[in-house]
Amino acid sequence: xxxxxxxxxxxxxxxxxxxxxxxxxxxxxxxxxxxxxxxxxxxxxxxxxxxxxxxxxxxxxxxxxxxxxxxxxxxxxxxxxxxxxxxxxxxxxxxxxxxxxxxxxxxxxxxxxxxxxxxxxxxxxxxxxxxxxxxxxxxxxxxxxxxxxxxxxxxxxxxxxxxxxxxxxxxxxxxxxxxxxxxxxxxxxxxxxxxxxxxxxxxxxxxxxxxxxxxxxxxxxxxxxxxxxxxxxxxxxxxxxxxxxxxxxxxxxxxxxxxxxxxxxxxxxxxxxxxxxxxxxxxxxxxxxxxxxxxxxxxxxxxxxxxxxxxxxxxxxxxxxxxxxxxxxxxxxxxxxxxxxxxxxxxxxxxxxxxxxxxxxxxxxxxxxxxxxxxxxxxxxxxxxxxxxxxxxxxxxxxxxxxxxxxxxxxxxxxxxxxxxxxxxxxxxxxxxxxxxxxxxxxxxxxxxxxxxxxxxxxxxxxxxxxxxxxxxxxxxxxxxxxxxxxxxxxxxxxxxxxxxxxxxxxxxxxxxxxxxxxxxxxxx
Amino acid sequence: xxxxxxxxxxxxxxxxxxxxxxxxxxxxxxxxxxxxxxxxxxxxxxxxxxxxxxxxxxxxxxxxxxxxxxxxxxxxxxxxxxxxxxxxxxxxxxxxxxxxxxxxxxxxxxxxxxxxxxxxxxxxxxxxxxxxxxxxxxxxxxxxxxxxxxxxxxxxxxxxxxxxxxxxxxxxxxxxxxxxxx
Numbered sequence: 001x002x003x004x005x006x007x008x009x010x011x012x013x014x015x016x017x018x019x020x021x022x023x024x025x026x027x028x029x030x031x032x033x034x035x036x037x038x039x040x041x042x043x044x045x046x047x048x049x050x051x052x053x054x055x056x057x058x059x060x061x062x063x064x065x066x067x068x069x070x071x072x073x074x075x076x077x078x079x080x081x082x083x084x085x086x087x088x089x090x091x092x093x094x095x096x097x098x099x100x101x102x103x104x105x106x107x108x109x110x111x112x113x114x115x116x117x118x119x120x121x122x123x124x125x126x127x128x129x130x131x132x133x134x135x136x137x138x139x140x141x142x143x144x145x146x147x148x149x150x151x152x153x154x155x156x157x158x159x160x161x162x163x164x165x166x167x168x169x170x171x172x173x174x175x176x177x178x179x180x181x182x183x184x185x186x187x188x189x190x191x192x193x194x195x196x197x198x199x200x201x202x203x204x205x206x207x208x209x210x211x212x213x214x215x216x217x218x219x220x221x222x223x224x225x226x227x228x229x230x231x232x233x234x235x236x237x238x239x240x241x242x243x244x245x246x247x248x249x250x251x252x253x254x255x256x257x258x259x260x261x262x263x264x265x266x267x268x269x270x271x272x273x274x275x276x277x278x279x280x281x282x283x284x285x286x287x288x289x290x291x292x293x294x295x296x297x298x299x300x301x302x303x304x305x306x307x308x309x310x311x312x313x314x315x316x317x318x319x320x321x322x323x324x325x326x327x328x329x330x331x332x333x334x335x336x337x338x339x340x341x342x343x344x345x346x347x348x349x350x351x352x353x354x355x356x357x358x359x360x361x362x363x364x365x366x367x368x369x370x371x372x373x374x375x376x377x378x379x380x381x382x383x384x385x386x387x388x389x390x391x392x393x394x395x396x397x398x399x400x401x402x403x404x405x406x407x408x409x410x411x412x413x414x415x416x417x418x419x420x421x422x423x424x425x426x427x428x429x430x431x432x433x434x435x436x437x438x439x440x441x442x443x444x445x446x447x448x449x450x451x452x453x454x455x456x457x458x459x460x461x462x463x464x465x466x467x468x469x470x471x472x473x474x475x476x477x478x479x480x481x482x483x484x485x486x487x488x489x490x491x492x493x494x495x496x497x498x499x500x501x502x503x504x505x506x507x508x509x510x511x512x513x514x515x516x517x518x519x520x521x522x523x524x525x
Numbered sequence: 526x527x528x529x530x531x532x533x534x535x536x537x538x539x540x541x542x543x544x545x546x547x548x549x550x551x552x553x554x555x556x557x558x559x560x561x562x563x564x565x566x567x568x569x570x571x572x573x574x575x576x577x578x579x580x581x582x583x584x585x586x587x588x589x590x591x592x593x594x595x596x597x598x599x600x601x602x603x604x605x606x607x608x609x610x611x612x613x614x615x616x617x618x619x620x621x622x623x624x625x626x627x628x629x630x631x632x633x634x635x636x637x638x639x640x641x642x643x644x645x646x647x648x649x650x651x652x653x654x655x656x657x658x659x660x661x662x663x664x665x666x667x668x669x670x671x672x673x674x675x676x677x678x679x680x681x682x683x684x685x686x687x688x689x690x691x692x693x694x695x696x697x698x699x700x701x702x703x704x705x706x707x
Contacts, residue, residue: 108530171541179533213541217548229700232552235639236598236696247551308645 023118026110027515028095029412031117035092036405038120040481042084045128047474049077054436054470056453057463070453071139072131078142079159082259083166084124086393089401090262091116091173094201096412098177100506100513101195103186103522108179116172123165130155141451143248144219146233146241150226157227160219167212174205174212181205186505188524192283195504199286200265203293207254207261210297215251218244242307249300257296260392261289263360263400264331267353269504270407271335274350275342276501281334288327288334295324305376314373321371325364332361347499348422352403355395355430363391366441381451384444390437394473395430402429402480409484410498414512415491421483428476435469588613589678591651594692595624595638601697602629603636603664608671616680619654623671624693628664637661638672638693647689650679661698 016024022034052073056064065073095113099106107113130137135153138144149156181202185194194202221232222244231237233244264285272279279285301309301317309317335357344350366388370379379385402425410416439462444450448459455463494511505524509517591614593607604627614620628634638658642648653659657672664670678689 108527109534112534175534175537178537179530182533183527183529209537209540210544213544214548214551217545221549221552234696235694236637236698243552243555246555247548250548250551 024114026106026114028099028107028110028113029513029515031107031113032092032095032097033412034117035088035095035120038117038124039085039089039092039401040484042080042088042124043477044481046077046080046085047477049073049080050470051474053077054467057455058467059464060455060457060460062454065453067453068136068139071141071451072137074451075138075140075142076127076131079127079138079163080124081393082142082255083163084120086259086397086401087166087170088120090201090204090259091170091177093197093262093266093401093404093408094173094177097408097506098180098198098201099184100411100509100517101198101504102181102184102189103505103518103524104180104184105516105518107176108184109176112172113176116169116176119165119169123162123169126158126165127162130158133158143252144222144244145248146222146225146244149222150233157223160223163219164216167216170208171212174208177201177205178209186518186521186524192286193524195265196268196279196282196285196289197262197265200261200268200289203289204258204261207258207293207296211251211254211258214247215255218247218251221247242304245304245307246301249303250297252303253300254293254296256389256392257292259397260360261293263356263397264289266400266404266407267335267356270349270353270403271338272503273407273499273501274347274353275339275344277338277342279334280337280340281330284330285334288330291327292324295320295327299324302371302376305373306380318371318373322368325368328364332357332364343501347406348417348419348426349403349407351423351426352399352406355426356399356403359395359399359430359433360392363388363393363396366391379444381449382444383440383448383450386450387437387440387444390440394437395433399429405484407499408506409487410494411506411509411511411513413488413491414494414510415487416494417483417487417491421479425476425479425483428479429473432469432472432476436466436473437469439463439465439469586615588615589682589686590614590688591678592688592690593622593624594690595695596693597636597695598697601636601695603627603634603695604629605693605695614678616678616682619675619677621673621675623673624657625669625671626662626664626695627669628667631666633663633665634697634699635661635663636695637698638695641692641694643690643692644686647682647686650682651689651691652677652679658693 022030025031025034052065053070056062056070095107098104133154135155138149138152138155138159140149140152144159152159181194181198221230224230225232225234225239231239233239233241235241268279268285299317299321301313302321305314305317339354346354366384370376370385370388406417406422443455443459443462446458448455496510497507498511499507505518505522506513508522591612593610593612595605595607597603597605604625606625608623608625612620612622626636640653640656640658642651653674653676655673655675657674662670662672676691682689
């Protein structure tokens with residue numbers, strides 16, 4: 001297969017070497033690799049910011065950093081982790097896997113693909129440079145609420161333009177993914193035969209196209225309010241600061257599903273392999289994903305129950321939000337039913353996938369608590385919220401990304417990763433992630449507000465535990481970096497199928513797959 | 526670029542442009558939706574909130590307390606205060622009071638008052654017939670002014686409300702004067 005492919009593709013097998021290869025590449029595998037490495041680098045940068053936060057919060061009182069810098073750490077940590085880690089990592093996985101999974105030669109728009117990646121390093125260079133500007137980095141929270149955010153110093157336009165760039169990159173990536181899935185599936189692979197990772201990414205890509213422009217519009221209004229005398233959010237000119245929250249969360253709530261839907265696809269790929277059973281309820285999984293995406297557009301105001309909404313509005317958003325638990329519950333039940341009476345083995349990807357299901361569900365339940373309007377008035381802007389979204393994002397999205405990397409790394413590199421180290425990585429991560437975030441539920445319910453550098457003495461013990469957990473989790477990720485590097489460099493050779501129970505087009509290719517794969521389309525039965 | 530890919534890409538890009546337009550359209554859309562459903566609870570359209578039905582003379586002895594608060598947006602160098610901090614008013618009757626403003630600086634400035642009523646449920650029942658908050662207020666260096674407010678409290682004010690607070694925040698609109706608000 002690979003020899004045929006190589007002979008066939010001589011005419012565009014021009015390989016510049018060194019750095020220039022990576023700058024000019026239009027190959028989906030190269031670009032996927034670039035996205036994943038960017039996410040890895042940003043993960044450690046964002047993680048370092050988290051550790052600055054946890055160091056300051058280790059004990060009560062102000063000891064290490066000044067409050068302004070602390071606030072810019074919480075703001076940048078969020079922007080880096082959301083736009084710099086989870087989104088690029090998923091786009092990287094999509095770049096590597098979608099052409100392999102649908103039997104395409106490459107992405108539909110390879111040059112656009114190159115461009116959408118190479119915008120990102122510049123966007124993040126610009127975002128991170130704001131830390132060294134007069135007035136410091138953005139410190140009004142990643143949600144950029146006016147009027148506070150409009151008091152940012154020189155950093156504000158840089159933050160806004162970097163968000164524009166990230167948005168453009170995501171939109172172009174999403175267009176590419178949709179074009180690939182819609183136009184380039186192998187003969188015989190109709191929509192309801194697509195792997196779930198492809199389905200979830202298709203739906204995610206539509207969400208990205210629908211909401212990233214709304215974020216771009218919202219931040220542009222901030223920019224013109226600050227520098228061009230408009231009054232979108234300025235009460236003095238007849239504007240309304242709450243309007244920004246509506247626009248922001250109209251983007252923001254679909255965004256949180258952008259951060260989680262591809263994880264559902266990853267977990268739905270991994271569980272059948274290691275349970276040696278087909279996925280339970282394939283079509284209900286597809287419909288559940290689509291309904292979650294649809295509902296995500298009508299729940300945004302549950303982020304702003306305390307702004308003074310009328311009761312009718314609060315009730316609508318409360319019930320719409322709780323409705324999302326139904327399709328999500330369908331998914332969790334399907335995953336459990338997939339494992340039920342399967343011949344399960346517990347390799348590292350499977351451990352991360354099961355950890356995902358359990359801990360994501362914990363985060364989902366605290367989300368339901370937050371959806372209850374009368375209770376939310378107590379939880380709002382407290383550490384309970386911090387605990388909630390970290391449970392769905394860290395042992396949720398991040399664990400799914402790690403599961404995906406362990407699952408497909410042998411396919412990408414041709415080498416097995418060291419299994420024992422992988423299991424160490426899983427158990428250290430799981431223990432420390434819970435030590436970090438579980439106590440935050442308690443301090444949140446007891447009244448500790450988020451985004452503060454100092455706190456009352458009563459919260460001291462749990463904060464110390466959380467800080468210890470954060471450092472443990474952070475250092476455990478160095479093990480992940482080490483495992484990825486040694487697997488790329490060598491190791492036990494993987495077979496084409498890699499995993500005993502793996503099914504799908506990507507496992508019919510050699511490991512590692514040739515640079516140009518599926519030059520003759522495979523036929524799906 | 527192959528033709529089907531180009532077609533898909535162009536269509537999706539068009540969706541993006543539409544959504545960008547939609548984000549700006551949200552600004553008037555929210556206002557329209559709030560006016561239509563009466564969901565907003567804002568005080569911005571108080572002048573139109575005059576009840577259509579004739580007001581019945583109910584227990585004429587009912588009195589509510591109206592408190593006045595005035596302050597300035599963080600760094601605006603004006604002194605603002607209400608003439609009376611508190612008034613006893615009868616629902617259905619029209620009253621008048623004034624607010625004092627003084628420009629402490631040595632330059633002419635323009636201020637804009639933005640009203641807010643607490644509790645929120647009372648907001649539609651406080652009817653301002655004349656208010657300095659309808660227009661922006663220019664003041665020369667060191668100038669002082671008395672600003673009139675004519676208002677009444679609707680008789681439909683729920684029985685449970687005994688005290689209302691009317692708060693004004695002044696914003697410096699010297700840079701952008703010309704923009705008006707109600």
